[in-house]
Amino acid sequence: MKSESLATETSGDLLTPLSSFVGRVDEMVEASRLLRGTRLLTLTGTAGAGKTRLALEVARKEQRGGRQAIAVVELGACAGPESVASRVFAALHGRIDADTLFAEAKGSGVKLDGWLVVIDNCEHVIGECGLLVGRLLARYPGLQILATSREALRIPGETVYPVTGLPLPDPDGRPSASEYLRSDAVRLFADRARAVVPDFALTQENAADTGAVCERLGGLPLPIELAAQLIRTFSVAELRKRLDDPLSLLVGGWRTASTRHRSWRAALTWSYDLLKPMEQMLFRRLSVFPGGFGVDAAVAVVADEVPASSVPGLLTALESKSVIRSPAGPGREEAGAGRFHMLEPVRCYAHQQLRDLHEEEQAYEGLTRWLAALVSPLWRTGIASRETMRTAGAELANLRHALEGPAADDDERRLLLVGGLVTLDTDTDTDPGAGTDTALLVHGALRATKPEARYRAIALEAAGMLAARRGAHREALHAMQEAVDRERASAPSPLLCRLLLRLSLLKEHAGDRSGALEDLTASVRAGEQPADELTFAVCVGHLARHELTRGDPTSAARLIDRALPAVPAVPPEWQCDVMHVAGALAVERDDLSTAERHFTAPLRSPAKGPGDAAGLIEGLAVVAVRRFQFERGLHLISAAEEMAESVTCGLRSHPWWRQRVEAARAAGVNGLTSRADRELALGRSLRPDEVVAYALGDAPAAPPARDEVRHGPLSPRQWAVAALLIQGLTNRQIASRIHVSVRTVETHVRNIRGTLGLRSRSHIAAWAAQSQQ
Numbered sequence: 058m059k060s061e062s063l064a065t066e067t068s069g070d071l072l073t074p075l076s077s078f079v080g081r082v083d084e085m086v087e088a089s090r091l092l093r094g095t096r097l098l099t100l101t102g103t104a105g106a107g108k109t110r111l112a113l114e115v116a117r118k119e120q121r122g123g124r125q126a127i128a129v130v131e132l133g134a135c136a137g138p139e140s141v142a143s144r145v146f147a148a149l150h151g152r153i154d155a156d157t158l159f160a161e162a163k164g165s166g167v168k169l170d171g172w173l174v175v176i177d178n179c180e181h182v183i184g185e186c187g188l189l190v191g192r193l194l195a196r197y198p199g200l201q202i203l204a205t206s207r208e209a210l211r212i213p214g215e216t217v218y219p220v221t222g223l224p225l226p227d228p229d230g231r232p233s234a235s236e237y238l239r240s241d242a243v244r245l246f247a248d249r250a251r252a253v254v255p256d257f258a259l260t261q262e263n264a265a266d267t268g269a270v271c272e273r274l275g276g277l278p279l280p281i282e283l284a285a286q287l288i289r290t291f292s293v294a295e296l297r298k299r300l301d302d303p304l305s306l307l308v309g310g311w312r313t314a315s316t317r318h319r320s321w322r323a324a325l326t327w328s329y330d331l332l333k334p335m336e337q338m339l340f341r342r343l344s345v346f347p348g349g350f351g352v353d354a355a356v357a358v359v360a361d362e363v364p365a366s367s368v369p370g371l372l373t374a375l376e377s378k379s380v381i382r383s384p385a386g387p388g389r390e391e392a393g394a395g396r397f398h399m400l401e402p403v404r405c406y407a408h409q410q411l412r413d414l415h416e417e418e419q420a421y422e423g424l425t426r427w428l429a430a431l432v433s434p435l436w437r438t439g440i441a442s443r444e445t446m447r448t449a450g451a452e453l454a455n456l457r458h459a460l461e462g463p464a465a466d467d468d469e470r471r472l473l474l475v476g477g478l479v480t481l482d483t484d485t486d487t488d489p490g491a492g493t494d495t496a497l498l499v500h501g502a503l504r505a506t507k508p509e510a511r512y513r514a515i516a517l518e519a520a521g522m523l524a525a526r527r528g529a530h531r532e533a534l535h536a537m538q539e540a541v542d543r544e545r546a547s548a549p550s551p552l553l554c555r556l557l558l559r560l561s562l563l564k565e566h567a568g569d570r571s572g573a574l575e576d577l578t579a580s581v582r583a584g585e586q587p588a589d590e591l592t593f594a595v596c597v598g599h600l601a602r603h604e605l606t607r608g609d610p611t612s613a614a615r616l617i618d619r620a621l622p623a624v625p626a627v628p629p630e631w632q633c634d635v636m637h638v639a640g641a642l643a644v645e646r647d648d649l650s651t652a653e654r655h656f657t658a659p660l661r662s663p664a665k666g667p668g669d670a671a672g673l674i675e676g677l678a679v680v681a682v683r684r685f686q687f688e689r690g691l692h693l694i695s696a697a698e699e700m701a702e703s704v705t706c707g708l709r710s711h712p713w714w715r716q717r718v719e720a721a722r723a724a725g726v727n728g729l730t731s732r733a734d735r736e737l738a739l740g741r742s743l744r745p746d747e748v749v750a751y752a753l754g755d756a757p758a759a760p761p762a763r764d765e766v767r768h769g770p771l772s773p774r775q776w777a778v779a780a781l782l783i784q785g786l787t788n789r790q791i792a793s794r795i796h797v798s799v800r801t802v803e804t805h806v807r808n809i810r811g812t813l814g815l816r817s818r819s820h821i822a823a824w825a826a827q828s829q830q
Contacts, residue, residue, distance in 0.1 A: 080241025105279025170199030222276025348454025432477030439592025598635030
């Protein structure tokens with residue numbers, strides 16, 4: 058058969074690109090590999106993900122490799138089955154027609170061996186296209202088809218390859234412009250920006266804003282390209298601020314683009330119009346979940362319209378049509394069962410539809426009702442269980458969104474929600490901006506609701522916690538005391554137990570140790586009456602600390618023995634305090650193995666903050682020095698100081714403990730003499746995640762990133778991930794080791810693959826193993 062370089066039913070060569078192709082190294086390699094093992098490969102993905110461009114680039118690669126014939130069929134303007142068939146037949150140069158294809162007799166003499174047909178934009182004629190493709194593949198064994206669609210064709214023999222957004226910048230926020238250019242999304246933005254402003258360059262000043270723009274747009278090529286064209290009018294910083302309304306902003310597509318690709322709104326409207334009415338309604342309602350959602354959450358926001366039994370099927374339909382991402386989607390194998398996500402630029406469109414159809418009130422009522430039920434253990438119990446905190450903690454972004462949404466200000470459930478937000482949001486410990494925003498929400502809820510509202514003590518507790526975090530200790534004491542007084546007016550409760558414990562800690566920090574002990578004792582009594590096991594254990598643990606520092610280790614041991622059985626179920630914030638006391642007591646008894654076990658146990662939880670871990674790290678330092686491991690002891694002592702410079706309350710602040718830490722430091726310095734300063738400096742150079750890994754024995758004091766050996770183009774954090782891939786760990790296991798989120802690990806792995814041009818995790822592991830030799 059004579060070779061043909063291209064056959065297409067349109068004028069012009071669709072395989073001749075008019076702009077550069079940026080990134081997608083992994084996707085190109087994987088799609089080409091899949092094409093070698095299947096006759097039908099369908100690229101699926103949300104609007105603007107770059108499915109068409111990727112398909113054409115794969116076809117170009119096939120063309121360069123000597124593919125016999127390639128046909129490109131664009132179905133965007135098709136209105137029905139006849140149009141679909143006629144375009145496909147025309148693209149095949151009239152080699153077949155309806156009579157040939159549908160004739161019952163075989164052996165017509167027509168062969169399509171070696172042909173690759175690219176069928177683009179199948180989603181609006183998915184049924185007709187699926188039937189036609191099925192007949193073509195059955196009739197012509199030598200034919201291959203590469204299709205693009207927002208949902209799969211769902212015919213036998215189909216291989217589906219999801220196309221997602223381009224890799225985003227390293228989540229660690231590396232400061233240099235060159236580090237940002239490791240991201241394909243940023244490189245695409247810069248390339249398209251130079252097309253309209255030739256002297257545009259990624260600089261130290263605009264790199265962070267550029268990365269934020271790409272992240273806000275989900276790494277999707279279409280909105281990134283539309284945003285980049287605005288550089289002629291706005292700086293990157295201005296563009297970042299204006300992206301709160303991407304639908305109005307991203308409208309300047311190329312004149313040569315199809316109508317649906319000339320604006321971001323048009324691209325999403327194309328997908329939205331293909332949904333069934335019930336799917337459209339759920340899509341709109343889900344826009345109130347910026348932090349993702351599970352099935353239960355989805356049920357809550359459509360309970361007034363849809364039976365709960367119908368929601369899983371509707372979610373499946375939305376996922377199959379690429380408007381939401383499923384928990385089992387690409388790169389999300391470790392992201393947690395049953396949780397869906399909507400890309401932010403897609404969510405903005407869905408939310409606009411929600412407002413236009415006046416459904417906000419119903420959606421936000423469902424959201425508020427569901428979140429209030431989720432965080433209600435903070436009101437009904439003292440110390441919520443670790444599992445409750447983990448489940449509720451996944452909804453932080455949704456909590457904040459609900460409080461900033463259009464719900465009635467005088468709704469007393471807002472008091473419960475702000476209490477949950479402050480309890481769960483550890484970012485307010487380190488991010489002054491987040492703390493300020495949260496404080497406004499807390500005080501706004503307190504002002505807007507009635508003084509007798511049933512959740513008022515919860516919001517007062519939140520106000521006290523925020524005040525303490527920013528150093529306003531008098532304000533914190535006042536708010537916590539008011540919360541205690543309100544709760545004391547009713548029967549003893551687990552909540553009163555927790556409030557008294559927090560008030561005790563605040564008084565201790567203020568130097569009122571007798572008042573602190575009085576409130577702590579009252580807290581233990583309150584915890585015994587409602588029989589709240591977790592709260593009682595934490596209070597008893599703190600009482601043991603007082604007994605230990607007063608010189609009564611026997612009483613302290615008796616109390617700790619009562620607390621320890623319940624401690625594994627306690628959230629990290631409180632568990633660290635109790636286990637620090639248990640470890641210190643074991644050190645005092647010279648039982649170093651038990652002490653090490655107590656200090657180590659809470660460190661394996663990824664949910665604690667640096668301040669919580671610092672006392673435990675110091676405990677392990679004391680153990681190391683007493684075992685004559687002076688280098689390790691000094692590393693850990695100086696590292697703990699860097700992790701949490703301020704010593705506020707708890708055992709770590711007490712002179713009794715400070716004396717033991719300083720004695721360990723002095724012993725280590727004397728043991729190492731001239732080398733001591735070097736080892737202390739090494740400990741100070743470690744990042745918090747490296748400190749914890751070293752303390753647990755999972756990493757050396759000087760990690761690969763600190764060695765003199767260079768490890769190619771990877772950042773230190775990327776190298777740490779690559780080194781753990783050698784051990785065959787999953788994303789969740791790696792996240793636990795380096796104390797980051799699973800989604801952060803996913804991004805690292807994707808960026809490593811793009812940087813090194815590797816196809817899989819196993820290839821990364823092989824590269825890393827070779828680099829270590």
